[in-house]
Amino acid sequence: SQTIHQWPATLVQPVGSPLSLECTVEGTSNPNLYWYRQAAGRGLQLLFYSVGIGQISSEVPQNLSASRPQDRQFILSSKKLLLSDSGFYLCAWRVTGAGYQETQYFGPGTRLLVL
Amino acid sequence: AQSVTQLGSHVSVSEGALVLLRCNYSSSVPPYLFWYVQYPNQGLQLLLKYTTGATLVKGINGFEAEFKKSETSFHLTKPSAHMSDAAEYFCAVSSGGYQKVTFGIGTKLQVIP
Numbered sequence: 229s230q231t232i233h234q235w236p237a238t239l240v241q242p243v244g245s246p247l248s249l250e251c252t253v254e255g256t257s258n259p260n261l262y263w264y265r266q267a268a269g270r271g272l273q274l275l276f277y278s279v280g281i282g283q284i285s286s287e288v289p290q291n292l293s294a295s296r297p298q299d300r301q302f303i304l305s306s307k308k309l310l311l312s313d314s315g316f317y318l319c320a321w322r323v324t325g326a327g328y329q330e331t332q333y334f335g336p337g338t339r340l341l342v343l
Numbered sequence: 344a345q346s347v348t349q350l351g352s353h354v355s356v357s358e359g360a361l362v363l364l365r366c367n368y369s370s371s372v373p374p375y376l377f378w379y380v381q382y383p384n385q386g387l388q389l390l391l392k393y394t395t396g397a398t399l400v401k402g403i404n405g406f407e408a409e410f411k412k413s414e415t416s417f418h419l420t421k422p423s424a425h426m427s428d429a430a431e432y433f434c435a436v437s438s439g440g441y442q443k444v445t446f447g448i449g450t451k452l453q454v455i456p
Binding site: 277316337339 | 377384386388389433443444448449
């Protein structure tokens with residue numbers, strides 16, 4: 229069966245510090261991978277998605293970047309955090325190439341607080 | 344383009360009462376529709392999904408939803424609320440293109456003893 233991991237679970241960082249959040253998927257190959265941010269009252273905002281190694285699409289201009297160095301690894305980064313980067317970050321995966329009826333499966337999330 | 348509207352960011356029901364969470368969608372092509380549940384500080388878990396075929400979809404924990412094309416709706420229901428149903432619920436639509444899924448803003452369900 230497939231599992232998805234995220235770490236760290238929680239993170240408190242000062243403004244201006246760098247960020248690296250990691251997501252890994254087990255039990256599947258060549259998944260589509262997604263990063264979402266969830267802020268109170270705003271639902272889920274899609275930040276990045278990737279259909280393959282080194283292939284990143286950005287949905288919104290922002291202070292963040294994403295990379296996919298390996299097939300089942302997805303990293304969310306920032307060089308300098310802003311207060312507005314605080315939120316709950318969710319990674320998700322989806323079977324690739326099978327059509328848009330496929331379910332997205334979510335990781336446990338990372339709670340980021342920028343002070 | 345696709346979009347989702349969830350009516351009511353907060354819904355309160357008494358334990359044992361009917362749960363009704365509303366979701367309307369917009370899509371230029373036949374959509375696939377999903378309901379997810381999120382418990383505090385956890386990721387999203389799939390409740391049910393509609394792809395093709397029967398328009399009444401049954402999911403986990405006694406929830407079901409009905410796809411009504413004429414009303415562009417996919418409301419979530421449960422006949423009798425349980426305390427453990429208290430959570431946030433997200434409706435989502437997928438209608439092709441870039442492998443993206445669009446989520447609603449979520450509805451927080453409170454169950455009153």
